[in-house]
Amino acid sequence: MFAHQWWVDTSATPNLLKQRNADNDAWITVGSLDQAADTFTLAGGSAGAFTTLSASGTSTLAAVNSGALAVTGAISSTTDATLSGVRVGKGAGAIATNTALGSGALNANTTGGSNTANGVSALYNNTTGIQNTANGQSALQNNTTGNYNTASGVQALYSNTTGNYNTASGVQALFSNTTGIQNTANGQSALISNTTGSGNTASGQSALNYNTTGSNNTANGLNALFANTTGANNTANGQSALGNNTTGGSNTANGLSALQNNTTGSYNTASGQGALISNTTGNYNTASGMKALYSNTTGGSNTASGVNALYSNTTGGSNTASGMKALFSNTTGGSNTASGLNALQNNTTGSYNTASGQGALISNTTGNYNTANGVNALYSNTTGSNNTASGVNALNSNTTGSGNTGINPRNSAGTYAPVFNPTTENNRFCMGSTGVTNAYIQVAWTVVSDARDKINFAPVPHGLEFVKALQPTAYQFRTARDSEETNGGVRYGFKAQDVLALEGANPVIVDNEDADKLRMIDTALIPVLVKALQELNAKFDAYVLTHP
16 A cells, blocks of 8 residues: 555445545545446535535535535536526527526527526516516516517516517516507506506606506606506606596696596696696696696696696686686686786686786686786776776776776876776776876777767756856866875866856766766866857847847
8 A cells, every 4th residue: 555545445335435645544535436326425524515426417516614615617518507496597498698597587488589587487488589688586477579678676577478678677567568568667566557558658666557558658756647547648757646547648747746636637737746636537727836726626728827826726617827826716717817926816706807917806706807907906806897907006996896997097106096996886997097197199089979879868957157157267286185286287177166066966067976086077068068159149149139
């Protein structure tokens, strides 16, 4: 015997392979040789671990002395390997461009190439589909011939069979998709129910959760377009935006809970938290601003721009509100237009009103066909209808009066000084302020005087004696009653009090409706003057007859 000599000890079963030590004083057992099993087992040391090498079966590499197994150089195999029960290789079909990692990964593949499957049963049923990527247990499990799909997450694109160009990221994202194409889902359960719908994009947990065949929808945010089934061409950005939409189409919702309760309403646009949140079946509405058109349910063709604009509207249609709280209280009123902060704020059922300017028609509730242009124009109007106000504070005090027109009631100093201030009166035309010094027009007013439009004809009771009693005077207006400052130049006219004293009860020339500000109708003097001339002429003719 000599140092390092090899010896097979056949007395042991299995036989032992031994080597003489360097000091040539003992045998070292290198391993055991089982000729019947055609295996050689390397002795592992004190821990008993070993490595088994097989010439015809499976080779098992285990830790030596409970340490790590170090391998220098490449480990090469022409078939898929199994490490700790995990399949590593190319999958069924052994296509060179495929990668399979996981039990059942690419299990049924025949000719499909450029596929990557990572996870148990990933791309399990794929046969000829190409350029698919599946990461996660059962991702793209049922895909057969679908191409260019990417699935990342447990059961992502699980049911896809022939659908192409889909991307799913998240647990069960696009889970039910079968033949739908060009869908993108990011987030747990995003587009989970989609079957054949195509061109959808869902980003966020449960976004487009119930969509089945609806196409060309975009949902970004938790539960965005959650209940949509067949609705198409919708866009939802924000948590729960269009959350309850089912079949409504061509809607756009941007903001938390925007259009949240919409079900079948279509062609709506909501931008802002809670905008159009209550809308169910209303169509063609546009809401821009937090809680704009908040309460709208079935009202259609409304446009609201501004925080809380058209907030209370439910079924009113064809309204336009621009400005914070514009048309805030409107419920069923229709065809109203409000532009400006708080314009038509308290309107409820009034319709066909137009308000432009902060606070314009702010108090209107049920009045109809009013037009207010200017800050606080028709401010106090509640139920009055068919009024037109133009200018800051125009017809400011009108409440229930109807058919009134007010134009620019403020003077040069900005003081509210209307020539007449209707409240409950009807059919009044009020133009300018008491500060007006000159009124210009190119031609004289043409006044209707058709006999067919008149009734109750009677002689004028005043004539020559009345005219003789008139006291013409030159005068100037005051800037205010308690002021000696003049407003404008010298004028000719009469004192209304003097004329009223001559007319007596039921005056025509003097308007004494407002006892605090008497007014005169100058043209009413013309028939009196004509009659005075006629009486004077009669006297002259009589005089001539007696004085030839």
